[in-house]
Amino acid sequence: MNLRTRKFLNTAILSGIFIVGLIAGVVVFDRVLMPSFTTGSGTRLIPDVTGLTQEEAENIARESGFDFRVLRKEHSDSIPEGYVISQRPVPGSPAKKGRRISVVTSLSAASTPVPDVIFMHFRSAQLTIERSGLKIGQIIYQHSDTIRKETVITTSPPPGDTLELGDKVDLVVSMGPETGLVRVPNFMGQLIKDAEEIASREGLILRARYRKIPAVPENTVYRQDIDPGALVERGSSIFVTVARPNE
Structure with a gap:
């Protein structure tokens, strides 16, 4: 093995050792040192106080070493009055001891x-x-x-x-004054004078219109404008078509 080849191998070996050491250092920092920085002395994880009453949330915050305040109150249709709707910082995030947790609590629906x-x-x-x-x-x-x-x-x-x-x-x-409801009788086929008597008995007013109607006996009701059996107020007018007498 000549000198040039030997130098190349030494350089490659040293480079490999350096890279392996660098990777190991990153892993150690990430897995060991970083957690100690974020959760070490004076640094804690923010507790989750959402869904608790204001009193419960404040007690937990202060017992965990944090300050507490109500930022504002909002109307809510789903959360009972006095309960925490949201908080900042978010639960689980690292924070220094004494940091303030701000919450939004619920009011009853407007x-x-x-x-x-x-x-x-x-x-x-x-x-x-x-x-x-x-x-x-x-x-x-x-x-x-x-x-x-x-x-x-x-x-x-x-x-x-x-x-x-x-x-x-x-x-x-x-609905206005009570006048009573009556069912409209069937006037069709009745003589007009008989139909008028029936209408008067039911408290209705019969109004006749005479027309020349072939094959229908004179003075006979041929048609009515409100169907038989319909409910109308007492005193209503019912218009009927009557066969005109032969002249």
Whole structure:
């Protein structure tokens, strides 16, 4: 082996030793020294206090050697009032002893009073309730001798009660004075005078229109504008077509 070859081999061996040593140093630093730096004296891992009450979270933070404060409070529909929603720094991150953990805690869902829509027209009441952040619940119709038709008689809950946003308000709406409902008789095929007697008995008004109708006996009801059996208010008018008498 000549001198030149021997120098080349020595250089290669030294380079290999250097590379192996460098790799070993990196591994030792990463696996041994780094953890001691991050979790050593004065440095700790941030505890997870989310989902705890404010009191519980503060106790754990201070027992772990950290300061604690409530950064702000937010309304929440899913987390009970007074519980921690989020925190900074994030749980598990290394931090020096005495560092402050800031949290956001929950408030109850946002609330609003039930607006006073009594004696308002139903459509106006509906808009007023929806604009306040509430929803229309059940609508109950009742007859009233003193409150106009389509006017709100009362609400449930009553005006001024506090509800959470998105809750429902039930309405009682006037149908106007109670006149009673009757079923429309079958007038077709009846003589007009008989049909008028039946209508009068049921509290209905019969209004006849005469037409020349071939093959239908004179003064006989041929057609009616409201089907037999339909419910109408007492006092309603029923229009019928009657065969005109022969001239």
